[in-house]
Each structure stands twice: as structure tokens, then as C-alpha cells.
Amino acid sequence: MKDIYIVLIKAHTGLGAAARRLTHYPYTHIALSLDRSMTDFISFSRRYHFFPFESGITHEYRHYYAFGKHKDFRAKIFRLSVDKEHYEAVLSYIAECMNDRDMRFNLFSMATMPIIGGFRIPHTENCMSFTARCIELSGCAELRRPFWKYSIKDMDELLSEHLLFEGRIRRRNAPDDGYMTPFTPIRFLRGMIKLFAELTKRLFTGHGAK
Template identity: 25%
Template sequence: MKTIYILLTRSKTYISRLIHLATSDDYTHVSISFDKTLTQFYSFGRKHTHFPLPAGLVQESLTNCFFGYHKDMPCALYELKVPKSVFAHAMKEVQRMITEKGQYRYSIIGLVCCKFSIPYQRKKYYFCSQFVAEILEKSQAVVLPKPAELIRPVDYMNIAIGDCLFTGKISELVARVATF
């Protein structure tokens, strides 16, 4: 068995605050990692630390860039144990998308539609929770209770995705990474 890691976060940016205000969700962003050292996460979000746009497919790090700048943001880390073939399929799909990342865009319309439970798909447009959901679903790591474009970050707490390894602040998670 191999492990896929799911990281839920909520920053203090205007976008995150707006999402939190509209949904009352504890977490407003989700990322996926295939590395037990948690050095590399993948998601859809801002490409630059201080500016919300442009946004798209991004590689994130707990210690650099956005997470490094927002060390006090709340987070929850989940692990999902999957067969090696499922792990390989999920990782291969993310790597394929990374090689073509210039073709992918952030789905602002999809994000708004998700809030109102209106399915909206557009080829090569994603928001964070839709991206992670689609990777997990395509690889058959999980069976989703609703379409990927309707999954919100907080839904990962309720989907049977595995054990919660950590809840706290990003800075505390960084200090504990070696214990996982």
C-alpha cells in the first residue's frame, strides 16, 4: 500500500475569507501530495504569493511560497492508503497535468457554481477541491458522493478518505512532518 496525502487549509487572504464567509466552512483550500516528507503539494490556486490572479495549477510547499508566508493558517492533514496501482495512476495524472500546466486555468465560475450546488465543468478549468476530487476519482482511490465539480474542501473531512494525521497550524505541521 502507498499513501496519498490531502491537506486542508484556510488562509487569511481576501478570497479565503470571502469563501469562509459564504460557506462557514472550516477549510477553504485543498492540496494533494504523494510524498511522505510532504515537500511537494499540488492544487489549483494563486500562482503568486501576494496576488490572487493569475491562478491555475500550482506546486505548493509547506515552507516556501504561500504556505511559508501564512504559517499560522489552520490546517488538517489526512492520509489515504491506496494500492500501488492507484497511487501510480493518481501521481501519473498529476505529473501529466504539470507538464501541460500552461494549458490549465482556475475556474472562478465553477467555484461560484459549487457554492450553489450547480454543476459546472469546462475543459482544463478547475478549482482546488474539484482538481483533487477528479484526481482521486479518476485513479479510483475513492468513490465520490457527488460530482467532482461540487466537492468543497470541507467535504474531504466527511468522505471516507482515511485517517486525520494532524490538525493545527501550518507551522506546527512543518515541525511534526518527520513523525508521520
């Protein structure tokens, strides 16, 4: 058997704080880890802290979640013990997403999840849909509706019997990998316009669908 960890994260971001006020639920980000030490995480997320629209599937690390004055972050961890066949199915899906340069971050679905339950755009994922698909492929829980309709809170409830840990995880110092690249308004706006335009095109034309 192999272990897969589903990690719910209370994000120290402005968007995270806004989401908590709207939903009255503490966890605003979700990731998968194959690493029991909780050093390396995989998710659909921003690749740079100050540029949320430059997003996609990426590896994340503890200093992405606890930065600056923050020494730790709150997390809830579930352990899924899976057989070889299901483990390889999850790995295959992760590799497919990693190797697909045409995959985009579904910001629109993420933003509307608390209101209308999100919606599908061809050939896109976000942290919730990506993780829910991995849970589905693991065979450890039965999804009773399409995976992209699952919120973080839904997955919290779905995996309750697999709870391993809830509490604070300490930050670890790491070499500068560019995640905290300084903010510039032009880059921020350029990223926003590019992502919005691509998602709108796919929403109405189906471009990018396989």
C-alpha cells in the first residue's frame, strides 16, 4: 500500500481572508502530497505569491504557506492508503497535468464555488477540482457528483474517516526560488488580462477541450 496525503490549508493571503469571511470556513486552499514529511505539495495554484493570475499545476513548499512574519500555518491532513493500481492512476493524472502546457487554472469556477457550486471550463482545473479528481482516482472515497463540484469543505467532510492531523505546521527555511518575486502593477494586470481572456474564450468556444 502507498500513502497519499490530502492537505487543507488556511492560507495567509488576502483572497484567503476574503473567502473565510464569505464562507465562515477556515480552510481556503487544498493540495496533495506524496511526502509524509509535508515538505512538498502539489496543487493548481499561483506560482508567485504576488501574482495570483500566473497560476497552474505546481509544486508548493511550506514557505509558500508561511511567509514573512508568519512562522507557521494551520492545516488539516488526511491520509489515503491505496493499492498500487490506484496509486499509479493518481501519479498518471498528475503527470498528465504537469506535462500539458495547454492546461489552465479555472479561476472562474473557484470564485463562484461558494455561490453556485462552480462550473466546468474545457481543459482547466483549480486546486479543488484537481484534488477531488485525485481522491476519485485513489478509490478511497465515493464521489456522488462530478469531481469539479466538490468544494474544500465538501472534501473535508468526505474524508473525515481518513483524518490524520489537524493543527499548525512550522515553516522551514528554504533557498530563494523566486516565489516572493516583488509585486509590479503591470505584471499583475498583464497576468489578469491574459488569464481572463483565455478562460472566456474557452468558456464560449470550447477551445482547449480534449
